Amino acid sequence: MSNQPPADVVVVMIPFVAHGHLNQLLHLSRLISAYNIPVHFITTTTHLHQLRSRLHQYSNAALPNNNNNNNINFHQLPTPTFTSPPPNPSNRFPTHLQPAFESTIHLRHPIADLVASISTTARRVAVIHDVLMSYTVQDVKTIPNAETYIFNPLSACDAFWRKWELKGRPFPMDPDVLNLLPSEDGTLSPEFTEFMIFQYPHVGFHVGELFDSSRVIEGEYIKYLEREEFNDTKKIWAMGPFSLADKLVVTVLGNRHNCLQWLDLQPPNSVIYVSFGTTTTFSDRQFKELAAGLERSQQRFIWVVRSSDMGDVSGDEAKMSDLPVGFEERVEGRGLVVRGWAPQVEILEHVGTGGFMSHCGWNSTMESILAGVPIATWPMHSDQPRNAFLITDVLRVGLVVSDWEHRDDLVSSLVVEDVIRRLIDSSEGERVRKKAVELAEAVRRSVSEGGECRKEADSFVSYINRE
Structure with missing residues (x-):
């Protein structure tokens, strides 16, 4: 020194x-x-x-x-x-x-x-x-x-x-x-x-x-x-x-991520962003139910598919599991799968993003609140169940996908479909989106x-x- x-x-x-x-x-x-x-x-x-x-x-x-x-x-x-x-x-x-x-x-x-x-x-x-x-x-x-x-x-x-x-x-x-x-x-x-x-x-x-x-x-x-x-x-x-x-001033080196270019082509508030952070690992069965729910919803989506972090931070670019056969072909134009790391803050702040299906980690929660994007809550561990409670029952800027008391139950494709439709394409979704935008404005003023x-x-x- x-x-x-x-x-x-x-x-x-x-x-x-x-x-x-x-x-x-x-x-x-x-x-x-x-x-x-x-x-x-x-x-x-x-x-x-x-x-x-x-x-x-x-x-x-x-x-x-x-x-x-x-x-x-x-x-x-x-x-x-x-x-x-x-x-x-x-x-x-x-x-x-x-x-x-x-x-x-x-x-x-x-x-x-x-x-x-x-x-x-x-x-x-x-x-x-x-x-x-x-x-x-x-x-x-x-x-x-x-x-x-x-x-x-x-x-x-x-x-x-x-x-x-x-x-x-x-x-x-x-x-x-x-x-x-x-x-x-x-x-x-x-x-x-x-x-x-x-x-x-x-x-x-x-x-x-x-x-x-x-x-x-x-x-x-x-x-x-x-x-x-x-x-x-x-x-x-x-x-x-x-x-x-x-x-923090973010400047993308070279070309923008392809998912942002794809988002540019979508209507405002029409896309649900699906990501479960750096520590979540789904079973093959749950992974396939999530895929089926996204497909059945007929709504636009970006889905980040990645493995949980390893202790030596290897495996970041690996996908969680194999997607259902033909999934990406069937949702082409309406859905985009991103394997590995994604520019989450930029996705949430994009005008095309209308909802976030999340594990409710605190970083993701704060980033979504800042962007004024409502959250479909699916907590996994640690503080996430009570973050989900804060989101849905206190701040009222989200909808429940999976509640903690039924955490061991399989979340069916029907539930995934229902929550996505409600969040993106219903008056209920519009109400929570309005509250999310109001909260974001208050935080930015702070x-x-x-x-x-x-x-x-x-x-x-x-x-x-x-x-």
Whole structure:
């Protein structure tokens, strides 16, 4: 670090090794660096490679390079070799990623050494770490001029309800809401639950907590989290949506993706975008029912067909399963299958897109809300069931494909067909689309001068710059 110029305050980002988590803190890095604060982004060699390969469509300023780029320094750390088993369709939770998750415990000492080195050139080091990396930052508290901030990568809605249960339901909630709220049962695997518990002893030394959310979207739940039953002196900042707040400039290198060119030819709000994120694996039977439902609906669609991420981030371009014989020929002109990675944000923001069939991961949820696109909810694990509840029962910007209490049931082609038709071509769909557009406009206003999101970001930067 001897060749680095002195800095007053420096921020260190330590994301968890799953794409959604990495992506969020990359956006936050750009947001904070826009305040002229140096940022150090620390992750594994494997996952930095993943970020580079998936963000190839972004401008050079957004790409994670090894050198200081746009006030962001990218650091890659090796982890021990591990075996990444194939995804198992019988497990809703991506248990095949567990070896990659557990490999992060070996980063404790390299992270401590790197933060200590960075601290020699700054008055203060603010370490923002994913809550699932709490073990790896436990030594930061021994560095005199360093302080830690927990980043919660999931929704405030899910965070509140889990804490409310964990604290023994410290205050009453509306019984009608409780009747609608999905249970936590089956949202996590036993192995991942143990991994979370492993982090608990190292939580509590942080100064505050950050959410990739907005009080415009989840104000009620953020206020609950600020109540004294959950909080003592810890501060909470809801600085999101990070992806909007950092005003990331996307420039496609070369030709636009063919799916965007196809979208250009479709009527406004006529296409349903179907994608289930980076950790979903369907059984062959469910995959074929989904295909049949898309075909039967007679509606326009873009369907992203890909394998779940592997622990070593291989297999990104593979498809989930074989499509039914003749499927693409029968839907030609009306439907488009995209194999591998797709430009999701650009698809959602396109005028031709009228709905999103989604697993309700938090990144996808926020991107859809920002685009003003209603969601057909089909949650798979983690916070997704309660994100779906937030979408359909609180914000009312979506329709249910599969509810959590019937998660083990096959979703038939008839159900898929029905939800698509209702979302794209009915008065009910128009109502939720109108609410989605209104919410998007409110969120976008929040990042302008004096808006909620802008205030939160200014507040956080002011706090870490305090004397």
